[in-house]
Amino acid sequence: MSIQESLITYPKRLTLAQTPTPLQKLSRVTTALQGPTIWVKRDDLTGSLLSGNKVRKLEFTLAQAQEEGANVLITCGGLQSNHCRATALLGAQLGLKVHLVLRGEPDSVADGNLLLDQLAGAEISTYRPGYYANNLEQLLQETAEQYRAKGLKPFVIPTGASDDIGVWGYVNACKELRRDFELHNIQPSHIVVATGSGGTQAGLTAGAFLYQLGAAVVGMAVCDDEHYFQTKVMHDLSGWKKRYGLDIDLAVLDIQVNDNYIGPGYAKADKAVFDCIQWLAREEGLVLDPVYTGKAFYGLVSDIKAGKYNHCSDVVFVHTGGIFGVFPQRDQFFQQ
Structure with a gap:
């Protein structure tokens, strides 16, 4: 060594x-x-x-979330975020609710990662790119507060689990x-x-x-x-x-x-x-x-x-x- x-x-x-x-x-x-x-x-x-690559990071991030007793995962990214897709699927695998805060306006029919987010049962909120860029931290904290008000314990993961x-x-x-x-x-x-x-x-x-x-x-x-x-x-x-x-x-x-x-x-x-x-x-x-x-x-x-x-x-x-x-x-x- x-x-x-x-x-x-x-x-x-x-x-x-x-x-x-x-x-x-x-x-x-x-x-x-x-x-x-x-x-x-x-x-x-x-x-x-x-x-x-996102799952390698999430192995450590989600271990921390579990250690803190979280039952809701909140994260963010673009409509086609690989990280958000991985979080949605891992949340389903671990029995945790997932809420995604996404940048962009979706087409009428979901495709790619967004389709997989939906299949995994993630709650999805979408915002116009400019509004998202200027208000991301506030959006994440407001989403977390909504779950705390319901008696749940959210864990916020930053963009890309980076x-x-x-x-x-x-x-x-x-x-x-x-x-x-x-x-x-x-x-x-x-x-x-x-x-x-x-x-x-x-x-x-x-x-x-x-x-x-x-x-x-x-x-x-x-x-x-x-x-x-x-x-x-x-x-x-x-x-x-x-x-x-x-x-x-x-x-x-x-x-x-x-x-x-x-x-x-x-x-x-x-x-x-x-x-x-x-x-x-x-x-x-x-x-x-x-x-x-x-x-x-x-x-x-x-x-x-x-x-x-x-x-x-x-x-x-x-x-x-x-x-x-x-x-x-x-x-x-x-x-x-």
Whole structure:
């Protein structure tokens, strides 16, 4: 055990994800790009309906909710939030009521993650994007108060479960990655991941240091800019350190963010991203989504083509799931 690893004492965790997930080599894509060998950490396989990175964080978040005696889970996100879908399904699995506060105005017929939220029986409140952005904290607290008034005990989970508790999800995943690297006898130079609420990147950044992975974590921004995510990741890590009394010097952590591939905005992608998703599906049978992983992988491919990884032998891409986000944007595929 390393000195850094000895600093880790995990809090209570529920076993909800199907882990460990495999590390898959993309042989044909690697050959086509003539760059470093690309490996994919298949966290889209953490479950069938629960697929993706959110369930890793929720294992710790929901353990805390249970410890506090909560019987209602309240969380938030976009209409097609992977996190909200995972929370709705896990709430049903654990016998907890779930209330989702969502950004956006739904179509007359639900699709993708929103359909699954409804099937899971979640209570859903939707708000116009501008109103949601300006009043989110108030909306969450008002919703919580409504349940307290009924004698229930709500537990509020922030966007993406990205906070001081959720950090543990991907600190723990780094223990898996260390075993993956040993199994395949590789020493990747970079771990690349889509970053949208910052929590996965925070956990990977801390975990890579604590488990001495020797790889730089690069967050591919899908919405906000580099400064925002560097601030958000450090905020989550500072809260994590304080809450759990951890003896870790956060100043030594390198928070790398690439904000060159955000495109038109959150949940919006240009044709090049959709083409990249199609290409990967045809070459490797691997499906990404246009909100998170598609943008991030397109960014990685573009940077490889630009020669930014010429000095690297192996790079790991973390597939954070999101397949249900493909369906609401089906009309964007196969366009001329």
